Amino acid sequence: MTRRVSFPGSVTRPGRYQLQAETRAGSGKGLSPDQERENLGDLMSELNSLIGLGKVKKLVGEIKDYITIQQQRRDMGLLAEPLVLHMVFKGNPGTGKTTVARILGKAFARMGLLSKGHLTEVERADLVGEYIGHTALKTREMVKKALGGILFIDEAYSLARGGEKDFGKEAIDTLVKAMEDHKDDFVLILAGYRGEMEAFLRSNPGLKSRFPIHIEFPDYKIEELVDIAEQITRNRQYRLTPGAREKIRELLYENAGSGELVMGNARYIRNLVEAAIRKQAVRLAKAKVTTREALMALERQDIIEALEK
Numbered sequence: 001m002t003r004r005v006s007f008p009g010s011v012t013r014p015g016r017y018q019l020q021a022e023t024r025a026g027s028g029k030g031l032s033p034d035q036e037r038e039n040l041g042d043l044m045s046e047l048n049s050l051i052g053l054g055k056v057k058k059l060v061g062e063i064k065d066y067i068t069i070q071q072q073r074r075d076m077g078l079l080a081e082p083l084v085l086h087m088v089f090k091g092n093p094g095t096g097k098t099t100v101a102r103i104l105g106k107a108f109a110r111m112g113l114l115s116k117g118h119l120t121e122v123e124r125a126d127l128v129g130e131y132i133g134h135t136a137l138k139t140r141e142m143v144k145k146a147l148g149g150i151l152f153i154d155e156a157y158s159l160a161r162g163g164e165k166d167f168g169k170e171a172i173d174t175l176v177k178a179m180e181d182h183k184d185d186f187v188l189i190l191a192g193y194r195g196e197m198e199a200f201l202r203s204n205p206g207l208k209s210r211f212p213i214h215i216e217f218p219d220y221k222i223e224e225l226v227d228i229a230e231q232i233t234r235n236r237q238y239r240l241t242p243g244a245r246e247k248i249r250e251l252l253y254e255n256a257g258s259g260e261l262v263m264g265n266a267r268y269i270r271n272l273v274e275a276a277i278r279k280q281a282v283r284l285a286k287a288k289v290t291t292r293e294a295l296m297a298l299e300r301q302d303i304i305e306a307l308e309k
Contacts, residue, residue: 040064040110047103051228051266056100056215060107067111083113084212086179088201089191091217094265097191098152100217105150108187115185116148124158127171135167139174148185156190157200172207179210222252225269232273233298238280243300248272251307273298275306 044064048057063083070080085108089097102119109117122142129135143151153159159168179188190197194216201208220228226249233240240248248269279302284294 040107043103043107043110050096050099051231052220052224053096053100059215060104064111085113085187086211087189087213087215088197088211089189089215089217090194090197092193092219092265094267095217095219096266097217101150101152101189114149114187118149119152120146120149121152121154123154124168127159128167135170136174139171143178143182143186146186147182150187150189152189152191155192157192157196160200160203172204176207176210220266222249222256225252225266228266229269229273232270237296238277238298239296240298241300244298244303247300247303272306276302279305
């Protein structure tokens, strides 16, 4: 996995960073400094509770520490550098990209980098119009909706697939302008398959240079996916019996090679657990069992039946 993190070398006059952070961190929330720190701590805990994603967690920690140091520099009368947080997420579906983007938005709001911290998730159809001028209008509408938070474009490489005459290029140009016009309260994240994203960025060097943070999301390993299944059930106040856990592991190994999952991901695991919960409900309804233990337990048979079409 590779990750590149860089921050622009331009500086801002003393006080701007402080004003920007203070205005955003407390904007409309009515929270005390202690509550702000507590809520940021909760978000960091949520991020750290995710299975895997070690380098992603490290990056967020670096940004958090960077902000702290810049604030200390400002307190000492030194110049504080602004942060450019536009990012590229590379990885297969179901590897945590959207989940991490949502947590980042909330965390950046608590850090004072964004005024709202919400996530606006779009794809090509939400940005590209059918006639000249329509694309710029649609794209600006999505940017407006995302202001104060993160605009997350999934399969972003699709914007460049139609060639020079395709309206996708107009969407890219509009996004680049928005990145400059709203640089103080807007983060753009382009996401998609690793190979396609790399080719997309190579085809537009000017675009690549605007994204200082590149994060690769690796496929989950089998044991990580088993742990994810356990975490999902626990969060929903269910539990996997040893037989159910072993059945999930067997299923994953049947469809994998050399310890790396080939056909599945965290999304697949979530769907499997949700199907197993439905099968458990049918089983318990038939048996008319209502003990607390029975209501919580997902059995091996529930996993087997969840696989049935």
